[in-house]
């Protein structure tokens with residue numbers, strides 16, 4: 001657990017970067033700091049590993065004030081990932097990843113072997129290990145940065161805008177990879193981003209910073225969408241927050257209609273139980289939106305929008321139709337469900353759409 005207790009930071013020249021911050025960051029979860037430029041996110045992050053010291057207040061890890069720990073020793077227990085990976089350009093990928101273990105006294109050979117394993121953990125081929133950073137794509141460099149931060153197996157990882165220098169497709173890959181890794185590793189991750197979508201997707205908890213380094217809200221993402229604390233937060237999460245909030249509602253409880261029901265004057269045609277299209281007087285339209293167990297209401301809405309009629313077809317694991325989710329039922333469910341029914345911290349699950 002990382003605690004900020006009455007923490008403020010004034011830089012020389014008078015800028016108040018962080019203002020009276022109280023925050024408890026739980027262990028084993030992803031906490032995201034989000035907010036506009038200059039609102040003190042990076043300063044707050046860097047106070048955890050003492051790259052910045054607070055002007056007043058304390059930052060503690062598991063009850064110990066970090067100010068009492070020698071900074072170099074503290075940083076060995078905290079991984080740090082920055083934009084573009086921040087790799088040493090004149091060291092090979094393997095040596096970049098092996099840096100901290102070697103500093104900690106692990107033999108070079110053992111550290112390099114482990115580094116190659118870690119490259120595979122972050123989704124890179126170990127054969128890339130002998131290249132120099134400049135010979136890698138931006139996304140690959142970013143993965144190496146994550147592998148390097150993981151090399152000393154620190155319980156805490158700080159990530160400062162780790163994915164902002166890569167294109168949107170690579171960014172999404174890296175985000176999914178981080179969620180996969182975190183499900184395995186259960187680190188305490190604190191990440192800074194200015195991208196609210198990234199915060200909502202990755203965060204178990206999201207801290208929204210407002211200008212002047214003030215904390216505007218600290219909540220699970222579902223609550224941020226359902227119940228923004230003020231107009232600033234509501235503006236940040238956007239006007240489509242109702243729709244985005246559907247990502248946190250399970251579709252498993254939707255009341256389904258029989259697959260023989262007619263929807264908008266059309267009937268579902270199946271082949272060996274699998275949907276092939278919607279048939280009406282005008283012919284067969286092959287646009288059928290489907291979803292499986294575990295999908296969110298957002299997936300179902302997306303599938304309805306893709307469909308020829310106002311319904312999505314729930315299918316089983318073999319792709320066989322089991323029922324129809326009508327648009328009216330989805331909207332009724334979305335309106336009925338209170339924030340407390342929402343799945344806390346459940347990330348968007350686009351793979352649930354079929």
Ligand SMILES: Nc1ncnc2c1ncn2[C@@H]1O[C@H](COP(=O)(O)OP(=O)(O)OP(=O)(O)O)[C@@H](O)[C@H]1O
Pocket residue numbers: 011012013015016017035036037038039040041042043044194
């Ligand atoms: N070393 C420094 N000296 C003086 N002022 C600083 C220093 N570092 C940051 N600041 C100022 O403190 C404020 C907060 O900066 P910080 O980098 O923490 O914000 P941020 O929310 O991370 O912004 P961004 O998203 O643009 O990185 C800004 O006004 C910035 O100009």
